[in-house]
Amino acid sequence: MNEYTAIDDIKRAYDAQVQSRTIYKQHDASWRQAILRKLAQEIDRNQNLIVAAIASDFGKSAVEVEVTELMPVQMELKEAIAKLPRWMKNRKVSRSWKLFSIKPYLHYEPKGNSLIITPWNYPFQLPMAHLISSIAAGNTVMLKLSEFSPHINSVIRKIIEAVFPADHVFVVEGAKDETTFLLGLRFDHIHFTGSPAVGKVVMQAASKFLSDVTLELGGKSPAIIGPKVNLRTVIRNIIWAKFVNAGQTCIAPDYVLIDHAYEHEVPILFKEEILRAFGDRPAESPDLARIVNDKQFDRLTQALNEAVDDGATIWVGGDSSAEQRYIAPTVLSDLKAESTLLQDEIFGPILPVIYYTHIDEALQLIQEKEKPLALYIFSGNNAFVQRVINHTSAGSTCVNDAMVQVMHPNLPFGGVNNSGIGQSFGWYGFRAFSHERAVADVKLMPLSKFFWFPYTDKTKRLLRLFRRFMA
Structure with a gap:
């Protein structure tokens, strides 16, 4: 040490x-x-x-x-x-x-x-x-x-x-x-x-x-899945962005909002793609990082256990090892609105999924929370994408991918209000x-030439002329 x-x-x-x-x-x-x-x-x-x-x-x-x-x-x-x-x-x-x-x-x-x-x-x-x-x-x-x-x-x-x-x-x-x-x-x-x-x-x-x-x-950065997507590709993108660095990334997707129309496919695809990424024994995967310390491990496992005790459904993962500070890549749904996993930034390999029937429901949920550091939109429908952008606020937004916005050399990185200044x-x-110093280099006559003391009637007439000219 x-x-x-x-x-x-x-x-x-x-x-x-x-x-x-x-x-x-x-x-x-x-x-x-x-x-x-x-x-x-x-x-x-x-x-x-x-x-x-x-x-x-x-x-x-x-x-x-x-x-x-x-x-x-x-x-x-x-x-x-x-x-x-x-x-x-x-x-x-x-x-x-x-x-x-x-x-x-x-x-x-x-x-x-x-x-x-x-x-x-x-x-x-x-x-x-x-x-x-x-x-x-x-x-x-x-x-x-x-x-x-x-x-x-x-x-x-x-x-x-x-x-x-x-x-x-x-x-x-x-x-x-x-x-x-x-x-x-x-x-x-x-x-x-x-x-x-x-x-x-x-x-x-x-x-x-x-x-x-x-x-x-930081904050709770949402990922919204809308119409016209290749669902498997989207889920693979989200899995990588969420579970790289064991979810300990300020711009990782914190929760997923997805149309009810996908509810039968989504759990299956998450299971298949996490299995493909980390195998049937993810604790042995060389590609999965560990939680940085015991304090963070205890915080995450406590929040996960509370969600399960309150009726959340784990689709994949859920197991952990305190000795290794290991938490499996975990995806779950059916969380209560007051769940810690839906209230606080997760900052770990746990991903809640929330279904919406109409996009307005998803937008309202986002608007009720603090402005996030990042917001992800997955859709091939431009009108849908623009609607989400126009009705939300976030430090950055990425469309049809995740986290790549921070790598672009011509884009700024930063939050808004609670997610950063x-x-x-x-x-x-x-x-x-x-x-950024402002410099005014006067090349001709200084202003004092026109408004020198004492102020006379001539000065006042000149001032009226200036005001008509400048206003």
Whole structure:
């Protein structure tokens, strides 16, 4: 188990970053590209260690580490390195004929010293992706890692220390005390990924200094299955998105809403496709990750047992092992509306299914809950798709697939209200860690030439002329 970072060391690194942030702010695109290339090389050099460490923390397969941890970071690095000069360039704004003497533009500057607090569920991808955005924008970074992923934390620390001095990037390991200490410090930007409950704590701490925040939270992300679909293909998509990383994904489908017309086929197809994916003994499948710790395991099994005791019907799965922190891929229906599985974000390999007779029933159910981080629509009927989009709100939406929206380099990732504030990844991540400064470059006469003291009748006549002209 890793030792937590000493508070004195955190304070020393923080003070150094406060002093050096103006230095790193001045570095141009080529310097930032070079440091990101060095980071990319160090990650490539340590790929085997990354795979082994994440397997040690919660049994994630090498393929899943490649797909969900390494590949997204490599894509993020490639995007930032290639496009950073364009991102940093002053952005032209249309001139106004009413203020013809002003040349307006936007200038992107680093916010300064940043704090990034990351979760355990994607313990390599998320710290690195947000670090890349902050470094690309020209900031210093205090990078707080989750205490629940100690093995990969050691590898991350090794990589960071090989690339960055402590006055540029500093890794913090610890739990509540270390996080509380960090939140008591003044940062120009705080990026937090985690639950809405902790997000509120972070936002409250940020308010003390009026620090900018990006909050990536969560919520109950629905998957709606409507008309004109290949039902087997849809169910395979949902199974992958739900059970990759053992369901411990903030944008995993949290529950499925499906037309009653499919009620005879759906249970059979879920059973067949889960059997095909994980075999008749899924506990022995090398492709199924484990629950990260006992606390999360107990929370999930308690919620599942309560649902079954209240009359829920398990279609497939349901078994578990506390010793292995294993929960089988589980699909169930007939849950009561007040069930914990339908009220709280599940964040595990349990998938409730709810039937609807008319789409309005499904839309009302979604509208009654907090706005989700993601919403999935499966239908070949464009009118159906647009109706769902127009009558719901979500951080992102994916049509006829699941989770792929987060991989698109030109789309932002982020929530809305309870599921998050702000956006991340690619250009949107760079912009989140940058201040978009408005610059008005006056090329001709300054305004004071027309309205200089003392104000006279001539000034008033000129003002009336200006108002007719400007309004």
